[in-house]
Amino acid sequence: MTENNINPTGDNRLLAETHSTRKISWLERTVGPDNYRILKGLVKTPASIIGMILIAIFILIAIFAPVIAPPVGSDPFKMPRDGFVGEPKGPGSPWKKNVPDVPFWYQTLTGNEEWVHLLGTAQGQYDIFYGIVWGTRTAFKTGLIVVVATVLIGVILGSIAAYYGGGVDNLIMRITDIFMTLPYIMMALIFSSVLTPILGRSLLPPLIAMIAFGWMGYARIIRSDILSIKERDYVLAAKASGLKSGRILFKHILPNAIFPTLVLASLGIGDVVLGFAALSFLGIGTEVGYADWGQVLSFARNWITSLDKYWYIVVFPGITLTLFVMGWNLVGDAMRDVLDPRMRGKS
Amino acid sequence: MTNYIIRRLLLVPVLLIGVTLIIFGMLQLLGPVERSALYVRDFPKNEKQIEGLIKKYGLDKSFFEQYWRWLNGVVDPGSGERQGGILYGDFGYSRTASQPVVDIVKERFPNTVDLALWTIYPMLSVGIWLGVKAAVNQNKFVDQAARVYSIIGTSFPTFVFGLLILMLLYAKAGWFMPGKMSDWVSKLVFSGELKQYTHLLSIDALLNLRFDVFWDAMRHMIMPIITLSYINWATFVRVTRSSMLETLRQDYVVTARAKGLKENDVINRHARPNAMLPIVTMAGSSIVGLLGGVVITETVFNYPGIGKASADAAANLDVVTILGLAIFTGTILILSNLIVDIIYAFIDPRVRLA
Numbered sequence: 001m002t003e004n005n006i007n008p009t010g011d012n013r014l015l016a017e018t019h020s021t022r023k024i025s026w027l028e029r030t031v032g033p034d035n036y037r038i039l040k041g042l043v044k045t046p047a048s049i050i051g052m053i054l055i056a057i058f059i060l061i062a063i064f065a066p067v068i069a070p071p072v073g074s075d076p077f078k079m080p081r082d083g084f085v086g087e088p089k090g091p092g093s094p095w096k097k098n099v100p101d102v103p104f105w106y107q108t109l110t111g112n113e114e115w116v117h118l119l120g121t122a123q124g125q126y127d128i129f130y131g132i133v134w135g136t137r138t139a140f141k142t143g144l145i146v147v148v149a150t151v152l153i154g155v156i157l158g159s160i161a162a163y164y165g166g167g168v169d170n171l172i173m174r175i176t177d178i179f180m181t182l183p184y185i186m187m188a189l190i191f192s193s194v195l196t197p198i199l200g201r202s203l204l205p206p207l208i209a210m211i212a213f214g215w216m217g218y219a220r221i222i223r224s225d226i227l228s229i230k231e232r233d234y235v236l237a238a239k240a241s242g243l244k245s246g247r248i249l250f251k252h253i254l255p256n257a258i259f260p261t262l263v264l265a266s267l268g269i270g271d272v273v274l275g276f277a278a279l280s281f282l283g284i285g286t287e288v289g290y291a292d293w294g295q296v297l298s299f300a301r302n303w304i305t306s307l308d309k310y311w312y313i314v315v316f317p318g319i320t321l322t323l324f325v326m327g328w329n330l331v332g333d334a335m336r337d338v339l340d341p342r343m344r345g346k347s
Numbered sequence: 348m349t350n351y352i353i354r355r356l357l358l359v360p361v362l363l364i365g366v367t368l369i370i371f372g373m374l375q376l377l378g379p380v381e382r383s384a385l386y387v388r389d390f391p392k393n394e395k396q397i398e399g400l401i402k403k404y405g406l407d408k409s410f411f412e413q414y415w416r417w418l419n420g421v422v423d424p425g426s427g428e429r430q431g432g433i434l435y436g437d438f439g440y441s442r443t444a445s446q447p448v449v450d451i452v453k454e455r456f457p458n459t460v461d462l463a464l465w466t467i468y469p470m471l472s473v474g475i476w477l478g479v480k481a482a483v484n485q486n487k488f489v490d491q492a493a494r495v496y497s498i499i500g501t502s503f504p505t506f507v508f509g510l511l512i513l514m515l516l517y518a519k520a521g522w523f524m525p526g527k528m529s530d531w532v533s534k535l536v537f538s539g540e541l542k543q544y545t546h547l548l549s550i551d552a553l554l555n556l557r558f559d560v561f562w563d564a565m566r567h568m569i570m571p572i573i574t575l576s577y578i579n580w581a582t583f584v585r586v587t588r589s590s591m592l593e594t595l596r597q598d599y600v601v602t603a604r605a606k607g608l609k610e611n612d613v614i615n616r617h618a619r620p621n622a623m624l625p626i627v628t629m630a631g632s633s634i635v636g637l638l639g640g641v642v643i644t645e646t647v648f649n650y651p652g653i654g655k656a657s658a659d660a661a662a663n664l665d666v667v668t669i670l671g672l673a674i675f676t677g678t679i680l681i682l683s684n685l686i687v688d689i690i691y692a693f694i695d696p697r698v699r700l701a
Binding site: 174175177179181182183185187189190191192193194195196198270274277281283284297301304307308309311314315318321322326329333 | 506507510513677
C-alpha cells in the first residue's frame with residue numbers, strides 16, 4: 001500500500017491511469033465482469049470452439065438456403081418432388097421432373113449443367129439435400145420460438161416465486177414439480193396430438209406442446225439465482241427508498257440475475273430441435289413433405305428391411321441432426337463448467 | 348425416517364391429482380361436441396341427438412364437476428351400473444386398437460418391463476465402470492476418450508442411433524430383428540404351450556426351460572437394449588466421472604493413501620462407495636424412465652410396449668387412448684419415484700434429516 005492509493009481529490013482518471021494493470025474492453029464494461037467471464041468461457045476450450053464453428057456453419061446454411069438449394073413453387077418449405085415413385089433413389093441420380101434452377105455453386109464446382117439429387121431422394125422422391133438445407137431454417141425457427149417462449153414463462157413464474165416467497169413460492173414450485181413428473185417427450189407427444197384436431201397439421205401443435213412442457217427448468221434456475229440476489233444491499237436500498245415490489249423485481253433484481261439463464265437457454269436450442277425432430281419422426285406436426293429433419297428421417301421407417309440398400313435416407317439427415325445438436329452441446333458443456341458455482345474463481 | 352416417509356407419501360396424492368388435472372385440462376380444450384364424438388360409441392343421427400348426448404354425459408357442466416365425473420364415473424340410477432371412471436380402471440375405449448385402453452396396458456406393459464429388466468444391468472455396469480476409469484486416469488487417454496464419447500453420446504438422437512443399428516445389425520448382418528417375437532414363438536404363446544407365469548416373455552421362456560424361445564426373445568430385444576444403454580451411458584459416464592473426481596480430492600482418500608494402502612483398495616473400497624450417491628439418484632431416475640415407456644426406442648424397433656402404443660395412438664390422433672395411457676404411465680412414474688426416494692433415504696442419511 002502506498003499513499004497513492006488514497007485519492008482525496010476524487011480524480012478517478014488519475015486513479016485509473018496509475019492502478020489499472022489490464023485493459024478493460026468495451027464488452028466487459030457493458031456486460032459487467034461476471035458476465036464477461038461467462039462469455040469468455042464460450043471460446044476457451046477447443047471443444048467449445050468446434051461447437052461455435054458448427055453453429056456458425058448451420059447459421060450460414062440457414063441464411064443462404066435459397067442460394068444453396070433453389071426452391072420450386074411458392075412455398076420454399078415444401079420439399080420439391082421428382083415424380084411420385086415410392087422407391088428412394090441414390091445420391092447423384094439425375095433430376096427429371098419438376099427441376100429447380102441449378103444452383104450456381106454446383107455449376108462452378110463441377111461444370112455440370114444438369115442438377116442431380118445430391119444426397120438421393122427419400123420415399124415419394126422428396127429431395128434429401130433440399131430437405132436438409134431448408135430443414136436448417138425450420139430448426140432455427142422452431143428452436144428460437146420455443147426457447148424464447150419457455151424462457152419468458154420460466155422467468156416470469158420463477159421470479160414471482162422467488163421474490164414473493166411463502167405460499168406463492170410453494171404453489172408455483174409444486175406446479176413445476178407436477179409438470180416435471182411426466183416425461184417431456186411423452187407429454188409433448190400427447191399435447192400435440194390433442195392440439196392437432198383443433199389447429200390442423202402445422203408447426204403449431206408441436207411448438208405449443210413443447211413450450212407448455214419446457215419451461216420448468218428455467219423457472220427453477222431463475223428462482224435460485226434471484227433468491228441469492230434478493231439479499232444484496234442494493235435491493236435493500238431500493239426497498240428502503242419505497243419502490244413498489246414489481247419495480248424492484250423487474251428493474252433491480254431481474255437484470256442482475258437473468259444472464260446465466262439466458263446463456264443456458266440459448267444453448268437449449270439444440271435440445272429443442274432434437275425434441276421437435278423426435279416428434280416429427282413419430283408422425284406428429286407438419287404435413288408430409290415439409291422440410292424438416294425429423295420428417296426426412298421418418299421416411300426411413302418404411303424401409304427398415306432394406307436400410308442397407310437405402311442407407312442415404314438415414315445417414316445424411318441423421319448426421320446433420322447429430323452435428324447440429326452436438327454443436328450446441330459442445331458449447332453448452334463449456335458453459336456448464338463456467339456457470340457451476342463450485343468452479344467460480346478457478347478460471 | 349418415519350417422518351420423511353410420511354411427508355413423501357403425502358406428496359403422492361398431490362402429484363396424482365396434479366397430473367390428472369393436466370391431462371383432463373388438455374381434454375377440455377376440445378369442445379363438448381368433439382368430446383362426445385371421442386367417447387360415445389353409438390353414432391348420432393341428427394343434431395338433436397348430439398345435444399342429447401352432451402346433456403346425458405354432462406359435457407356442458409362446469410370444469411370441476413366434469414373432472415369428478417371423469418374420475419369417479421357415473422352410476423346409472425336405473426340399473427346401478429357404473430359408466431366410466433378413471434378411479435375404477437375405466438380408461439375408455441381405443442378406436443384405433445378396437446379394444447379398451449386397459450387391455451392395451453395389460454398386453455403392452457409386461458413387454459416394457461421385460462425390456463427394462465434386461466437393460467438395467469448393462470446400462471449401469473458399463474456406464475459406472477467407464478466413469479470410474481475416466482476419473483482415476485484424469486486427463487489421460489481413457490479420460491479424454493470417455494469425455495468425447497459422452498458428448499457424442501448425448502448428441503446422438505435416439506432414433507438416428509436406432510436406425511443406424513437397424514441398418515447394420517438387421518438389414519445388413521441379419522443377426523437381430525425388430526419386433527417382439529418370431530411367428531413360431533407367437534404360435535407357442537397363443538396355443539398356451541408356453542405357460543405364462545409372469546407374462547414377461549424372456550422370463551417365461553426360462554421358467555419353461557425353453558432356451559430356444561429365450562434366445563428368440565433376446566434376438567428381438569438386443570437392439571433396443573444396445574440403443575437404450577448407449578444413450579444412457581453418456582450421462583452415467585459424465586456423472587460418475589465428476590462425482591468420483593470430487594471424492595478423490597477428499598481428505599480421507601489422502602489418508603488412505605498416506606497410510607500405504609494399495610491404489611486399488613483406495614479406489615474400490617474408500618473412494619468408489621462414497622462417490623455412488625449421485626449415481627444412485629441417476630440410476631433411479633433412469634430405471635423409472637425405462638418403465639415409463641421409451642417412446643422413441645420402442646417405435647424405432649417396432650417393439651410392442653407402452654411407449655409404442657402411445658406413439659401409435661398419437662400418430663392416429665386417438666386422443667382417448669393416448670390420454671388413458673398417459674394416466675397409467677404417470678401413475679407408474681409417481682409410484683416408482685416414491686420407491687426410489689425412500690430407498691435413497693435409507694442409503695443417504697442427509698436426505699431424511701433435511
